[in-house]
Amino acid sequence: MTTPLATAAVKDASQQRQKRMIAEHFERLAAARDEGRKVVYTFVPGNLTELLGALGLLPVLPEINALQSGMRNRSAAYIAEAERAGHSEDVCTYVKCDIGMLKSGNIGPTGTRLPDPDLLLLSYTGCFTFMKWFELLRQEYRCPVAMLHVPYQSDGVITESMRSYVVEQLRRRVVPALERLAGRPLDMDELAARLARSRRAEEDLVAVWESARHRPSPIDGYFGGVYYVGPIFSSFRGTGDAEAYYRELRSEVESRMARGEGPTTPDGPATGERYRLVVEGPPNWTSFNEFWRMFIREGATVVASTYTRVGGLYDTGFRHDPARPLESLADYCLGCYTNLGLPTRTDLIERYIRDYQADGFVINSVKSCNSFSAGQLLVLRELERRTGVPGAFIESDLVDPRYFGKANIENRLQSYFQMLEARRRGGPS
Amino acid sequence: MRCVVGIDLGSTTTKAVLLDESGGTVGRGITNSRSNYEVASAVARDEALTAARFHRLERALGATGREAPALGPALREAFRLELHLDQIEGLGEEIARQLATPLYAQHARELGRPLAEVMDLARAEAPGLFRDGAERRSDFFRDLAGAAFLSGAERIARRDGLPFERMLGIFDRAILEVEARPAHRDFGRLLHRAASRVAPTTTPAADGRPPGNGARGRLLEEVARAAAEPILEVAFVGTGYGRSTLPFPREAVRSEILCHGRGAHRVFPGTRTVLDIGGQDTKAIQVDAQGVVSTFQMNDRCAAGCGRYLGYIADELNLGLHELGPLALKARRSVKVNSTCTVFAGAELRERLALGQDRSDILAGLHRAIMLRAMSLLARSGGVSDEFTFTGGVSKNVMATRVLRELVVQHYGEGITLNAHPDSIYMGALGAALYALDDVREGRPSVLPTFMPREDGRGG
Numbered sequence: 001m002t003t004p005l006a007t008a009a010v011k012d013a014s015q016q017r018q019k020r021m022i023a024e025h026f027e028r029l030a031a032a033r034d035e036g037r038k039v040v041y042t043f044v045p046g047n048l049t050e051l052l053g054a055l056g057l058l059p060v061l062p063e064i065n066a067l068q069s070g071m072r073n074r075s076a077a078y079i080a081e082a083e084r085a086g087h088s089e090d091v092c093t094y095v096k097c098d099i100g101m102l103k104s105g106n107i108g109p110t111g112t113r114l115p116d117p118d119l120l121l122l123s124y125t126g127c128f129t130f131m132k133w134f135e136l137l138r139q140e141y142r143c144p145v146a147m148l149h150v151p152y153q154s155d156g157v158i159t160e161s162m163r164s165y166v167v168e169q170l171r172r173r174v175v176p177a178l179e180r181l182a183g184r185p186l187d188m189d190e191l192a193a194r195l196a197r198s199r200r201a202e203e204d205l206v207a208v209w210e211s212a213r214h215r216p217s218p219i220d221g222y223f224g225g226v227y228y229v230g231p232i233f234s235s236f237r238g239t240g241d242a243e244a245y246y247r248e249l250r251s252e253v254e255s256r257m258a259r260g261e262g263p264t265t266p267d268g269p270a271t272g273e274r275y276r277l278v279v280e281g282p283p284n285w286t287s288f289n290e291f292w293r294m295f296i297r298e299g300a301t302v303v304a305s306t307y308t309r310v311g312g313l314y315d316t317g318f319r320h321d322p323a324r325p326l327e328s329l330a331d332y333c334l335g336c337y338t339n340l341g342l343p344t345r346t347d348l349i350e351r352y353i354r355d356y357q358a359d360g361f362v363i364n365s366v367k368s369c370n371s372f373s374a375g376q377l378l379v380l381r382e383l384e385r386r387t388g389v390p391g392a393f394i395e396s397d398l399v400d401p402r403y404f405g406k407a408n409i410e411n412r413l414q415s416y417f418q419m420l421e422a423r424r425r426g427g428p429s
Numbered sequence: 430m431r432c433v434v435g436i437d438l439g440s441t442t443t444k445a446v447l448l449d450e451s452g453g454t455v456g457r458g459i460t461n462s463r464s465n466y467e468v469a470s471a472v473a474r475d476e477a478l479t480a481a482r483f484h485r486l487e488r489a490l491g492a493t494g495r496e497a498p499a500l501g502p503a504l505r506e507a508f509r510l511e512l513h514l515d516q517i518e519g520l521g522e523e524i525a526r527q528l529a530t531p532l533y534a535q536h537a538r539e540l541g542r543p544l545a546e547v548m549d550l551a552r553a554e555a556p557g558l559f560r561d562g563a564e565r566r567s568d569f570f571r572d573l574a575g576a577a578f579l580s581g582a583e584r585i586a587r588r589d590g591l592p593f594e595r596m597l598g599i600f601d602r603a604i605l606e607v608e609a610r611p612a613h614r615d616f617g618r619l620l621h622r623a624a625s626r627v628a629p630t631t632t633p634a635a636d637g638r639p640p641g642n643g644a645r646g647r648l649l650e651e652v653a654r655a656a657a658e659p660i661l662e663v664a665f666v667g668t669g670y671g672r673s674t675l676p677f678p679r680e681a682v683r684s685e686i687l688c689h690g691r692g693a694h695r696v697f698p699g700t701r702t703v704l705d706i707g708g709q710d711t712k713a714i715q716v717d718a719q720g721v722v723s724t725f726q727m728n729d730r731c732a733a734g735c736g737r738y739l740g741y742i743a744d745e746l747n748l749g750l751h752e753l754g755p756l757a758l759k760a761r762r763s764v765k766v767n768s769t770c771t772v773f774a775g776a777e778l779r780e781r782l783a784l785g786q787d788r789s790d791i792l793a794g795l796h797r798a799i800m801l802r803a804m805s806l807l808a809r810s811g812g813v814s815d816e817f818t819f820t821g822g823v824s825k826n827v828m829a830t831r832v833l834r835e836l837v838v839q840h841y842g843e844g845i846t847l848n849a850h851p852d853s854i855y856m857g858a859l860g861a862a863l864y865a866l867d868d869v870r871e872g873r874p875s876v877l878p879t880f881m882p883r884e885d886g887r888g889g
Contacts, residue, residue, distance in 0.1 A: 377809055384724070393809075395729045408729055411670075415684035419722045422687065 012264055014249040018230050021241045023110060025058075030112040032058055038118045038181050041137065043130050044311040046123035046150055046333035050194035050238035050320070051175070055182035059235045060114060062133070066097040068109040070285030070399030078104060079400055092129045093368045093400040095136070102140055116141050119181050121174070123148040126339035127371045146177040150333045156344035158334045166330035192322035194238030195329075199321065201232055202314045204246035209315050211253045212303040212356055216273035218256035220263040222302035223292040226283060233311030238320075265296050274299025275420055278352045280306045280345075280379065281364035281372060286401040294410055298417045304352035306345065309337040316348070342375045346382050353387050360420050362392045362413075367403050390423065392416035430455070431661045432481065433869060434881065435862025436470050436677070437688065437855075438462060438669030441708030441736055441822065444858040445473035447481050447662075448866055456481030457855050461569040465609040467676040470667070471880040473858075475614055478660055479508070482616060486655035490648070503561055507623035510559035514552060515619065516570045516607070521548040523603040533599060540596060543585045547596070550584075551577035566749045571604055611880070617656030624652045664865040664875035668857055670710060678876040681865075686712055686725050688860030693818040694720030695863060696856065697848040701814035704803055704833070705856070706823035708736040711803055713810035726810040731770075734799035736822045738771045742795060745775050746788065753792060757828035760793035769802060793828065800832040804840060813841045818848040820856040 011019070032039050040052055041060045052059050069075045078100025079093055085103060087096050101107070108114045122134045122145055138145050148169050151162045179185055208228055211218050219225065228249060236242035256262075262270035266289050277295075279302050284291050295302065309315075313335045321328035337345070353361055363380055365373045380391040394412050397403035432455060437444045439462060447456035458476025462469045487501045524544050528537045554577060558565055567573060578600050586593035628648050667677030668688040675682055693703045694716050703714040709732040714725045732738070736750075743750045764786055768774040774795060781791045807813055817837060823829050830849050837845055850856075868875045 381811065390723060393726065405729065407670075408727070411684070411686075412725075412727065415686040415722070415725065418684045418687050419725075422721045423723075 012249075012252050014245055014252055015227060017241075017245050017248060018227070021231060021236060021245065025235050026108055026110040026112055029058055029060065029108070029115055032115045039115045040119045040121050040178070040181070041117040041134075042121040043123065043125075043127075044233050045127065045336040045338040046125035046148070047233070047237070047311065048121065048123060048148075048170075048174070048329060048333075049235060050191055050198060051170075051178060051186070051329065052121075053194055053238050054191040055178050055184065055186060057178065057182055058115075060117065061234050062098040062137070063094050064234055065101060065108060065114070066094040066399055067285045069097050069101055070401075071288055072109065073286070073401075074101075075286060075399035076401050090368065092133070093398050093403075095129060095133045097399045098133070099136060099140070102137075117143050119143060119177065120145040121148070121178075122146065123150060123333055125150045125333055125336045126152055129369075129371065144177070146174050148174050148333070150330075150339060152341065153334055153339050153344060154341040156341065156347070158331060162334060163327060163330045166333060167326045170326050170329065188325065191325050195320040195322040195325055197240065197243045198232075198238045199319045201237070201243045201246040202312075202319050204250040205229075205232060206315050207250050208246075208253050209304065209308075211257050212301075214257050215276075215357075216260065216262045216270075217276065217301050217303050217356075218253050218261060218263060220265065220270070220292075220295075220302050221308060222279040222305035223283065223288070223295070224263050224265070225302070225305055225308040229308050229311060237312075263301060266292065267296065270296060270299075270301060272299045273301050275359045275417060276301055276303045276357060278302070278304050278349060278356065278358045278361040279364065280349055280361065280376065282307045282310075282366055282369065282398055283364065284366075284396040284404050285399050286397075287404045287406065290406065291396075291404075291409070294413050298413070300417065303356035303358055306337055306349060306352075309348075311336065313337055313340075313348075338371065342379060346379050349379065349383055350386055353383065353389050358389060359424075360390050360392065360416070362394065362416070365393060365395045367395060367397045368400065369398060390416075390419065430481070430485070430658065431663050432456075433664040433862050433865035433875075434474060434477070434662050434666075435688070435858045435860065435865055436473060436665070436667045436669070437685065437857035437861060438466055438470055438667065438675055439707050439822075439857070440670045440710070441740075442854065443469040443473040443669070444855050445470070445477040446855055446858040446862045447477045447660075448859075448862045450866075450869065452863070452866055454859070455484050457852070457858070459568070459854065461571055461608075463571075463608045464605070466674060467878075467880050468609055468611055470676055470878070471611060474881060475612065479614075479616060481660055482620075482655050482658075483508075485658065486620075486651060489651050489655060503627045504623055506559045506561060507626040508620060510555060510626070511619045511622045512614070513555050513559065513570065513573065515614075517548065517552050517555065517574065520574055520603060520607050521545070523607050524548065524599055527599050527603050527606075536595060540591065540599070543589060543591055544582075544596060544599065546585055547578060547581040550581040566751075571608060574604065575600070617653070620652050620656050621649065624649055662877065662881055664869045665877045665881060666861040666865040666868070666875075667878065668861045670707070676880065677878050681876050681878070683861055683864050685710075685857050686714055686727070687722050688857045688864065689820055690714045690716040690722040690725075690860065691720050691863050692856030692858070692860035693820050693848075693853075695859060696850055696853075697816055697818045699816040699846065700818040700848065702807070702810075702812075702817045704807060704817070704819050704824075705821040706735055706803060706819075706829070707821040708732075708740075711735055711806055713803070713807040715811050715814070724811055726806050728802075728806065733769045733771045733774070734802040738774070738799060739823065739826065741771050741775060742778060742792075745778055746792075751825070754796075754826035754828040756789050757792035757796050758789075758831070760787070760789040762790050762793070763797050764790045764794035766791070766794040766798045769798060774798070793832075796826075796828045796832050799823075800829060800836055803833070804836050808840075813837055813845060815844065816846040816848055818850075818853075820850075820853040822854050824849045824853045825851070 038057050040057045044061055044063050069078055075097045079096045081100035081103050082096035106114045120134045120137055124130055134145055150166055175186055212221050231242040231245050262273055277300055318335050363376050365376050380393055384391055394409050432447045432449050435446045441462055443460050443462045445458040449455050456477040457480055458473045460469055460472040483505055528541055582596045665681050666683050667675055667681055668683050668685040689705045690703055694700045705712040711728045715723045717723050739753055740750055743753050766777055768777045778791055834847050
């Protein structure tokens with residue numbers, strides 16, 4: 001799961017900034033070996049970026065590499081490579097794309113070779129595949145794994161024992177492993193400073209999310225949203241760059257809102273908001289813009305999405321807290337969307353439908369992602385029952401282009417929009 | 430007469446429905462879909478217009494008390510025969526044209542005459558196809574002409590020692606050309622010829638005008654009036670598979686899911702759940718009391734269990750599609766068929782036949798396998814509510830309907846009414862026409878497709 005680098009055709013200043021940040025990060029990675037910097041591969045949900053940053057370690061996020069490969073039309077070849085190596089058709093396509101990229105020379109999205117990991121930091125937040133994925137990478141790279149086991153939030157509450165369980169692991173195993181790799185002790189003041197920057201960026205991000213309450217919404221909280229979460233989901237949380245990015249993004253969004261403008265899209269500013277939607281499930285990356293345009297053409301804006309919460313759920317009140325550094329990192333990991341049970345996910349989507357006055361909701365069910373997709377039809381029925389708002393169900397995949405059936409998806413979406421229209425008119429027409 | 434048109438362009442067949450302004454169905458037409466979608470749509474619409482004219486003609490004949498009930502079917506069949514003969518003529522000309530192309534130039538001398546003879550045979554056997562009560566394996570020209578050509582060419586090729594495959598190759602090219610070409614049908618001329626066939630007691634005047642007295646004269650008068658009466662199509666909605674390539678103006682396209690839901694609800698107003706199985710789509714649709722779709726599911730990526738699946742199985746058994754259901758009904762037991770993939774099911778069918786299992790028993794198992802897939806889709810869409818309406822081409826299959834009924838009882842208990850209508854293949858086109866009627870009633874402008882020029886000359 002996770003988020004793209006900025007590649008939309010029409011770019012705001014914040015997008016240009018994000019693009020620059022990413023290019024610089026990959027330059028740092030390319031130079032890491034020469035400069036003696038250590039590299040940690042980790043996942044987006046439950047990432048401990050402030051901790052890595054405070055120790056001078058450089059993160060690499062394999063999910064982001066996979067989705068980038070999907071957007072750049074390279075995933076089909078990488079997946080074929082992984083299948084040749086024996087990985088089944090039904091395995092998560094992020095995993096196969098990553099393994100295929102590794103076997104094809106590990107060239108990153110900016111064209112430079114990614115350094116091998118010195119450590120795999122596996123923070124387990126609800127996705128069972130993460131464990132298997134790093135098991136495979138451990139075998140390929142022959143490097144150690146530091147495991148952070150995050151208890152599943154099955155009842156929708158973080159108990160004190162869950163929190164202390166995570167904090168204890170951080171204190172006794174994860175931080176020492178990272179310190180050994182960095183060759184220096186963790187500077188708690190540096191960590192606190194980074195967490196304070198995270199907190200400020202999170203405030204701005206939440207303001208961006210909440211701008212979608214406005215009509216028309218100045219943002220698209222799914223297709224546009226995956227760009228907005230880029231810095232905070234990946235290598236930049238807790239950095240000055242990320243803080244500046246979110247300040248700038250918030251200001252752009254507030255300006256659009258003041259001018260009564262819709263979201264920025266690949267085809268320019270969206271006009272004529274016709275349907276307000278909530279979306280559950282990751283996007284398809286191989287036909288990302290094509291998929292987005294199916295919504296744009298119909299005047300559909302996504303006012304909130306759950307996918308943009310997989311790397312951190314902030315709009316229910318959580319913030320990183322410099323006064324409680326390890327505790328708030330624990331709460332962050334426990335609160336990621338991937339770590340929530342179906343009832344909590346259903347409650348959250350219901351809240352979005354009501355708070356953002358959505359006309360409908362769409363579930364994009366991803367074939368190879370069981371941890372996301374299992375139970376989605378139950379979620380759909382339950383939400384329809386509770387809210388009376390109709391849901392749509394479409395099926396595609398993360399980065400395997402074989403599973404994006406354009407005609408089928410378009411057919412379903414057009415039918416759905418026409419159904420919303422008919423219901424709005426209160427009669428068959 | 431003012432009317433609205435709905436066209437459903439399916440993967441296998443294209444259907445058209447004409448409604449008058451009160452919402453009554455005045456004409457329906459169906460044809461095989463083909464590479465040229467526009468021609469398929471135009472042919473279906475022409476068929477519907479023809480049906481609408483017959484509808485009026487029969488009413489007019491009935492009003493004058495002239496044996497309308499007896500005359501109607503005979504006149505219709507005679508009309509179909511005249512149309513078929515026209516099409517055979519066109520096909521013969523195209524075959525001659527193909528022979529003149531460089532590709533076949535060296536065979537023209539050898540095959541020209543025999544091919545003309547094959548077409549003569551096709552022409553000669555045509556009246557038998559359209560005799561009152563005659564059974565045809567298909568109503569589509571492509572199928573009828575194909576069967577006639579095959580049998581004729583086989584006979585002549587054997588008799589004269591000619592290359593049958595080459596003759597067939599020429600037919601294949603010609604029929605594709607003919608089917609992709611817009612047809613310009615002169616309804617009045619065809620109807621006049623048909624009327625002359627069913628009432629051949631006196632000879633019409635040399636200029637074709639009715640003689641002016643007697644029963645025959647009155648019939649031809651009515652025929653001329655029916656042919657001349659303008660039918661003004663004032664609104665249009667199109668739907669169907671392959672959405673981005675539909676030959677309809679974008680603003681006139683409605684989702685097939687909405688159209689099927691609406692059509693089924695119109696025919697069976699108690700409908701709450703619709704199952705539509707077409708050539709390559711299966712749709713499970715829930716509708717509210719007004720016929721508005723509330724949720725739906727459709728097959729994704731795989732079309733096993735749809736109409737084409739049955740077509741493939743029929744081909745494997747060398748049967749007509751319509752023969753499958755009745756044959757399966759004769760089963761004494763249902764063989765468990767494990768494969769849901771069409772190709773694997775075909776292999777399993779051959780394997781079981783080789784093991785000596787009964788054809789009917791295997792077919793019963795195949796029908797059960799496809800309906801189980803449909804049940805899964807229905808469950809995903811929210812289940813089956815009363816009343817439950819089965820639409821699409823597959824609903825014409827008696828075994829499919831019977832198995833569906835059994836499965837509904839098994840999964841949802843007794844008390845659910847299952848509706849299946851003989852004309853359920855038209856539900857999508859009917860729904861589309863109803864949406865067109867909404868446009869008229871609510872004063873929304875309607876854009877007609879280019880293949881439907883307005884009779885008042887304003888164009889599409």
